[in-house]
Amino acid sequence: MALTPEQKVELHGFNNLTKTLSFNMYDICFTKTTSEREAYFHYIEKxxxxxxxxxxxxxxSEIIGAHVLNIAKQDYVPxxxxxxxxxxEGPVVEVPRDTYDETPGPLPEAVTMSLDKSHITVHTYPESHPDEGISTFRADIDVSTCGEISPLKALNYLIHSFDTDIMTIDYRVRGFTRDISGHKLFxxxxxxxxxxxxxxxxxxxYHMIDVNVYQENIFHTKCKLREFDLNNYLFGYTKEKLSPQEVKDITERVNWEMDEIFYGKNIPE
Known part of the structure; x- marks a missing residue:
């Protein structure tokens, strides 16, 4: 049972639903030489x-009205x-009506709601192909909340925070809460x-594909940039310095990499 603002009911205690947004982004770069790869990774680290x-x-945290209790952070070698x-839970007195709206969330100027016993994490994964000259950067962000706000309200800001070629986004609501009569709300x-x-x-x-399992409250969207400009995938130079055959070969190689990531499978040559 889903609720609209007009149908909102009084709950028995705290809202125990757990809502998790997983935002996964990829940046792809053609790095022909070891020095180019090292320069790209240096840029990513910075x-x-x-x-x-x-x-x-x-x-x-500000967007979803959270009070930060603890921060753990680490840069890794290499x-x-x-x-x-x-x-x-943050000190928000009233639930905004747009908490329930299927609309993009705000950028950091506005705080929308509160949550409790929750966490936000990010992990990054720079890597490179040993032979094909492709380097990728992946970042995984999880926003897990309890309470009435959906962490999807942070998605707009996250998209604006990363230079993203491909995004995969998952949202799941788990557990249940109860109204004052004991009726479960999933x-x-x-x-x-x-x-x-x-x-x-x-x-x-972006090209976008949805794979949703509505009866399980599981939602999945993946996105791949529509327009391709090879200059956006070269590091330290532009395609004008390449021969027509090199432009063709690198374009095919980068697009192949992007398609495999987007569709989540190896594509035969």
């Missing part, structure tokens, strides 16, 4: 180190970083697609 990721998660926030807001929480100007940039 752009997405633990301190900057902490700032991103701080803004996510590359990668992790940050974990333990958060609790979801407390309407949702038809994660896409409804993504701004139109972003949706225009």
């Amino acid at each position: 752009q997405y180190n633990a301190d900057r990721l902490t700032n991103i998660l701080t803004n996510v 590359q990668g970083a992790s940050v974990t926030f333990l958060v609790s 979801i407390d807001h309407e949702i038809s697609s994660i896409q409804n929480y993504i701004p139109d100007e972003i949706k225009e940039l």
Whole structure:
């Protein structure tokens, strides 16, 4: 049973539903030489180190009205970083009506709601192909909340925080809460697609596919950039320095990598 603002009922105690948003992004780069690969990873380490990721998660906490209890962060050698926030209910007096709306969430200027006994984490995974000259950067962000707010309200900001070629987004509502008569509620807001929480100007940039299991309150959306400009996948130079055959070969190689990530399977040559 899902609720609209007009149908909102009084709960028996705290809202025990657990809502988890998993945001997974990929950045892809063609790195022909060892020095190019090292330069790309240096850029990634600078752009997405633990301190900057902490700032991103701080803004996510503000958007969903969380009070940060503890922060653990770590940069790894040779590359990668992790940050974990333990958060609790923030001092929000009233639930905004748009908590239930299937609309993109705010950017950090606005706080929307509160949560309790929850966490926000990010882990990064830079890696490279040993032979094909492809390097990728992946970041996984999980926002898990209890209470009335959906962490999907943080999705708009997360998309704006990363330079993303491919996104896979999962949302799941688990457990149940009860109304004052003891009736179980397994979801407390309407949702038809994660896409409804993504701004139109972003949706225009991506091919999107939904795989939803409505009866289990599981929602999945994956996104791949529509437009391809090889210059966006070269590091330290542009395609004007390449021969026509090199442009063709690298374009095919990068698109192949993107398709395999997007469809989640190896594609034969």
